[in-house]
Amino acid sequence: MISRMSTLFVRTLREDPADAEVPSHRLLVRAGYIRRTAPGMYTWLPLGLRVLRRIETIIREEMDAIGAQEVSFPALLPREPYEATNRWTEYGPNIFRLKDRKDADYLLGPTHEEMFTLLVKDLYSSYKDLPLSIYQIQTKYRDEARPRAGLLRGREFTMKDSYSFDVDDAGLDASYQAHREAYIRIFDRLGFEYVIVKATSGAMGGSRSEEFLAKAEVGEDTYVRCTNCDYAANVEAVEVRAPEALPYDDAPAAHAEPTPDTPTIxxxxxxxxxxxxxxxxxxxxxxxxxxxxxxxxxxxxxxxxLAIGLPGDREVDLKRLGGQLEPLEVEPMDDDELRKHPDLVKGYIGPEVLGTEGKSGIRFLVDPRVVTGTRWVTGANVDGSHVIDLVAGRDFTPDGTIEAADVRDGDPCPRCEDGTLESARGIEMGHIFQLGRKYAEALDLKVLDENGKLVTVTMGSYGIGPSRGVAAIAENTLDEIGLCWPRNVAPYDVHVLATGKDDAIYDAAERLAADLDRQGVAVLYDDRPKVSPGVKFKDAELIGVPTIVTVGRGLADGLVEVKDRRSGERTEVAVADAAAHLIGVVRG
Amino acid sequence: MISRMSTLFVRTLREDPADAEVPSHRLLVRAGYIRRTAPGMYTWLPLGLRVLRRIETIIREEMDAIGAQEVSFPALLPREPYEATNRWTEYGPNIFRLKDRKDADYLLGPTHEEMFTLLVKDLYSSYKDLPLSIYQIQTKYRDEARPRAGLLRGREFTMKDSYSFDVDDAGLDASYQAHREAYIRIFDRLGFEYVIVKATSGAMGGSRSEEFLAKAEVGEDTYVRCTNCDYAANVEAVEVRAPEALPYDDAPAAHAEPTPDTPTIxxxxxxxxxxxxxxxxxxxxxxxxxxxxxxxxxxxxxxxxLAIGLPGDREVDLKRLGGQLEPLEVEPMDDDELRKHPDLVKGYIGPEVLGTEGKSGIRFLVDPRVVTGTRWVTGANVDGSHVIDLVAGRDFTPDGTIEAADVRDGDPCPRCEDGTLESARGIEMGHIFQLGRKYAEALDLKVLDENGKLVTVTMGSYGIGPSRGVAAIAENTLDEIGLCWPRNVAPYDVHVLATGKDDAIYDAAERLAADLDRQGVAVLYDDRPKVSPGVKFKDAELIGVPTIVTVGRGLADGLVEVKDRRSGERTEVAVADAAAHLIGVVRG
Known part of the structure; x- marks a missing residue:
């Protein structure tokens, strides 16, 4: 197909939009891919929609290839299923809720676990029906407190969400693995840099969970990777390797000492x-x-x-802590709240009063490094006094451990012996979970097994955000002059520019575009007669089609110029050979 | 592609769903195309989604062919644009409204005129940018008072809505005509019986307007067509041909007469x-x-x-009347309301007190047949008394005319001399409008014309409902044994049944399915080993794929049976020739 710049519904902008915080947002708006409609809501213009559809097509092909079957749910959903799993409440202000004319409660679906579970319950009843994987590519909604960065954190967005249903854990493992491999094929085909990291499963519940992140400095997700082995994890999911317990037979008894005016570490x-x-x-x-x-x-x-005990050289990372505690939210305890607990002496709080067995009764969880036998200096619960040689497991026993301490570059790798961690940032574009039986139990999805007994189904949940993906891929691939799409998601294969005033130039460009079109190459043809070559070049660089062909002055010598948008490399090609040459370039 | 009944996510039902009012709804649920999620909201199962996508693809191809460009708007929309055109209010309880976490008002878009208008205003500024046609295929919402008949009147549904933008009326005519022709190609390709009827433009405003109706007895729309010429119109849009005015010089003076106890005609x-x-x-x-x-x-x-005057042998058709008065709603005046107007004597109301100039001040509109010179017996505004020889234009002058009287089979055709009207029912599946400048004016969409003057853009609006279309096409084409899809929208091209227990049968069926798949034929293969031939036949009839091939007992003689789902015609074909034969059938 051929689109002509003279009629394409687009207007490129020279100025950055005022509200754009990140490069992909700036360029997607400037190049005419999207327009903002409301906070966190965007309209797709033809260029943007073509990229979105190409991403969706790749996803669909790979989902179909693993035997997943496409369905489509409403976006507007009744309250009851979400009430049954408690998510109606848990989502708090993060979902859009509304009432219909009969005053019945509805929500705009943020994710569809409940609906898929109920549909399978509705249709299936036997182990023979499983395994099953079904998916949809559909519009989803979250009423984000701070929609930001264009498509990266929107309030209306598209998701491919699939769900697997199996009778046993081995089946779930296999379904998870099939999805994981399909995701790798999808991300490889999309053609940008990504990383797979261990993740927490957050509000979804469940056990094994990994994220597919686009590498990008502006990403909201921080992940770490080992310099030695292939360990990679979202910071929220890093599990600190607990040291071995230490002997403490020769440890002196704990002793409180005056430490006046020492409220800080x-x-x-x-x-x-x-x-x-x-x-x-x-x-x-x-x-x-x-x-x-x-x-x-x-x-x-x-x-x-909640009290968190951790080594004094670490800070509590509220995001990591929050990740462990979802769907609960976490905030620091302020002085007003602190005063409600008379056993807590600000700046001198020690384990003695903490814990469900302690005087305060406040639950006390410690960093995994605080193992039995470690000795600490800590608050003595008296103003101006600390305890020295307080031994974990001897002098105090916490209620458990929690991953709340910050993770730092240079921390030891939790998996291998020699590696250390280094951090980077990324954009979450895909997420695969082993949900387990949480939803099946809440909604009573059981099937008869081989022995005629009812068993609860175990589920996986697998998401990719195509609309966020447009921005994530843009962010990962753009350069200082504009968007720079990977070939498989570019809105067009070739951008043909006719520069100059001679009819011969426009005739030749038109013929080239038509030749390419006949071979199935998608062409964007800049046929605007009154636009200067400089503007055409700038627009082409901004729009970011991978191959740019200029039919201009060189035509007098029978030549056109083929430019690779990414490398900037230019090649002169005889106009007669141009179509064949370009098809070679496009098909790789 | 091949889908296998053993793994396809479907469950056919022998019983009709309790809430199904019309055949298409019953069969789409029973055959496993859709499942109800909430009142007026449906989930698409794989079979249904395939039909929906095929319809959408045909629409997209024909829209692209007339140069319309695809975009995509959010479904969740801010209040302000709809406030500017007054539709936020006019839609009343028929739209879903909600507030976000910041208490801002939003709606779920029932139609996107405002948004398209604003987008064009945002991007374009010159007559050189026009004409422009842009469209989307997208989810829409109406909070129907009475969702009914499955997909036929849903609360969440898909729409292709396109909009044309032109600088002048001639341009709008051309854009309208291009859309009309594209719609004819779309409906022809969909392959079912439809009719194009003149329509009122309703809440949309504007002038020329036509509907594309699927012929169906269960349809909500009544249309009439002329037995003589090609006139066809939605009943709401029928315009009664007014007779010539009559001379009334020799008419006697009007005289009131006692007519006790005559409150009815x-x-x-x-x-x-x-x-x-x-x-x-x-x-x-x-x-x-x-x-x-x-x-x-x-x-x-x-x-x-409002008072309506019409010949006593006609009834007021509230739907027709409502069509003229949208967005206002109409209801009969009850006795309580009547008593508020002391000049109105129930059963004996006459023109004398009516009209904006009359004593009551109530607006008085008459049927177009009530032309100047016609003589009437009508109420004398006194209990038990009527006026005889009351002459229109002499004794009373209404405020205007209105199409409120019912239309009947046998009424004269409004267009030709000899024809009469006959009525039938249909399902509205497409609607094309000349909107004119209503939205452009309300939202200030102007462009510079050739002379550098700002002119208001004129618009057209063109909709097709793909999801309703699935049901409309089903309704138009089904028969007593099941769904019976036109070839271009069927979920699969060929349904292969393996009936019997021999491995040879399943091997041959498998090979046939694979041969067809290699040639690009979409195959549904019933490979279920433990399901009886009778159940497989019934399922195939219910599902309604146009061509059913049975590989069964005949295989011993080297034969398979090819059945045409619609005609029921059966042909024995040598198994070796089956693939080639079927490809001929499928490709026509």
């Missing part, structure tokens, strides 16, 4: 080195146990205090 | 023939002028009385 360490110097090495922040109080917000609005 | 006619017999012919209902009071409900909630 830094002042405490200074004081320790001055008042209680150690012979072997100076006190460091890592010798102290910091006890941080936070408040958990339950979906029903109730609040619960 | 029938009692009045009886009384007239008894008390005031005419020499030439008896009094008939058509000699009386019936004045009917209704109440108009404005979108803002205010009410307005």
């Amino acid at each position: 830094a002042t405490l360490v200074d004081h320790l080195n001055e008042a209680y110097p150690r012979s072997d090495r100076p006190w460091e922040a890592g010798d102290t146990l910091k006890n941080v109080l936070v408040v958990l917000l339950h979906p029903d609005g109730t609040k619960e205090p | 029938a009692t009045l006619v009886d009384h007239l023939n008894e008390a005031y017999p005419r020499s030439d012919r008896p009094w008939e209902a058509g000699d009386t002028l019936k004045n009917v009071l209704v109440v108009l409900l404005h979108p803002d909630g205010t009410k307005e009385p």
Whole structure:
């Protein structure tokens, strides 16, 4: 097909849109791919829609190839199924809710686990019907508090969501693996840099979970990878390797010491080195146990205090902590809240009063590094006093461990012996989960097994965001002059520019476009007679079709210029050979 | 591609669903094409989605062929544009409204005129940019009071809506004509019986308007067609041909007469023939002028009385009347409301007190047949009294005319001399409108013309409902045993049944399916080993793929049976020739 710039519904802009925070957003708007309709909501112009559809087509082909079957649910959904799984409440203000004319409650679906579960329950009843994988490519909604970065965090967006249904864990593993491999094929075909990282499963529940991230500095997700092995994980999913428990038979008894005016770790360490110097090495922040109080917000609005114990050289990473506690939300405990707990002495809180068995009754979870036998300096629950030589497992026993401490470049790899972690940023574009039986149990999806017994089905959930993908791929591939699409998702295969005023130029360009079209090459043809060559070049660079052909001055010598948008490499080609040459380039 | 009944996500049902009112709904559910999710909302199963996609593809191809360009808007839309055109109010309870977390108003788009208008305003500014036609295929929402008949009147549905933009009326005519021809090609390709009828433009405003109806007895739309010429119109759009005005010089003066106990037309006619017999012919209902009071409900909630004068042998057709008055709603005036108008004497209302100049001040519109010079018996505004020889244009002058009287089989054709009208029912599947400048004016869409002057753009609006289309085509083509798809929209080209227990049968069926697949034929293969031939036949008849091939007992003689689903015609074909034969059948 041929689209002509003279009639294509597009207007390229020289200025950046005022609200654009990231390069992909700026360029997608400037190049005429999308227009903002409302906060977090975008209209797809023809160029953008072509990219979106190509991504969807690749996804569909690979889903079909693993035997997944396409269905399509409404976006507007009744409340009841989401009530049954408690997500109606858990989503809080993050979903759009509405009432119909009969005052019945509806939501705009943020994800469809409940609906798929009920559909399978509706149609299927036997182990013979399974395994089953079904999917849809459909519009989804989240009422984000801070929609940002154009398509990267929108409030209306498209998702491919698939779900697998199996009778047992081995089946789920196989379905998960099939999806994982399909996702790798999809991401490879899309043609940009991505990384697969271990992930938390968050509000979805379930066990095994991985994310497919587009590498991008502007990404919201921070992940780490090992410098030595192939370990990679979303920061929220990093599991600190707990050291072995230490013997503590020779440890002195814990002893409280006056430490006036040491409400911070830094002042405490200074004081320790001055008042209680150690012979072997100076006190460091890592010798102290910091006890941080936070408040958990339950979906029903109730609040619960929680204490986190971690080495004093680490900070609590609220995002990591939140990832462990979803669907609860976490916020730091403020002084007003702190005063409600008279056993807690600000700046001098110690394990003695913490824990469900402690005086305060506040649940106390510690960093995995706080293993039995480790010795700590920590608050003595008295103003101006700390305890030294407090031994975990001897002097205090926390309620459990939690991954709440920040992860840093250079931290040891949790998997291999020699590697260390380094961090980078990415954009979540795909996510695969082993949901397990959470939804099947809540909605009573059972089938008869081989022995005629009812068994609860186990499920997987697999998502890719095609609309976010447009921005993620743009972000990963753009350069300083414009968009620069991978060949498989570009809106057109070839951008033909006719530059100059001679009819011969336009005739030759027209013939070239027609030749390419006949061979199934999608052509964007800049046929605008009154637009300068400079503007045409700039538009072509901005729009980012991978191959740009200029039919211009060189035509007098029988030549056209073929430029590779990414490398900038230019080749002169005889006009007679141009179509054949370009087909070679396009087909690789 | 090959889908196997053993794994296809489908469950055919022998029983009709309890809520199904029409055959297409019953069969689409029973054959496993759709499942109900909520009132007026359906989930598409794989079979149904394939039909829907084929319809959408045909529409897309023909839209692209006339140079219309595809875009895609959000379904969730901000209130402001709809406020600017007053439709936020006019739609009343018929749209879904919601608030986001910041309390901003949104709606789920029932149609996108405003958004398209604003997008063109955003991008374009010159006559050189026009003409332009842009379209989307997208999910739309209406909160119907009475969702019914499955997909025929749903609350979430898909629409292809396109809009044309031109600088002048001639341009709009050309764009309208291009769309009309594209629609004819689309409907021809879809392969079912349809009719194009003149329509009212309803809430859309504008002038020329036609509907594409699928012929179906269960349709909600009644249309009439001329037995003589090619006139066809939705009943709401029929325009009665007004007779010539009559001379009334020799008419006697109007005279009130006592007509006690004659509150109805029938009692009045009886009384007239008894008390005031005419020499030439008896009094008939058509000699009386019936004045009917209704109440108009404005979108803002205010009410307005309206009087309709029409020959006594006609009834007011509220749907026809409503069609003329949209977006206002119409309801009969009840006695409570009537009592608020002391000048109106129930059963004896006459023109004297009606009209904006009359004592009541109530607007008075008459049927087009009530032309100047016609003589009537009508109420005298006194209980038990009527006026005889009341002459239109002499004794009373209405505020205007309105098409409110019912249309009947046998009525004269409004266009030709000799034809009469006959009625039939259909399902609206497409609608094309000349909107004119209504939206461009409300939203200030102007472009510079050739002389550098700002001119308001004129628009057309063109819709087809693909999801309703699935049901409309099903309804038009089904028979007593099941669905029976036209070839171009069938979910598969060929349904291969393996019947029997021999491995040889399944091997041969498998090979046939694979041969067809290699040639690009879409095959549904019933490979279920433990299902009886009878069930397989019944399922195939129900599902309605146009060509059914049975590989069964005949295989011993080297034969398979090819059955045409519609005609029921069976042909024995040598198994070796089956693939070639079927490809001939499929490709026509």
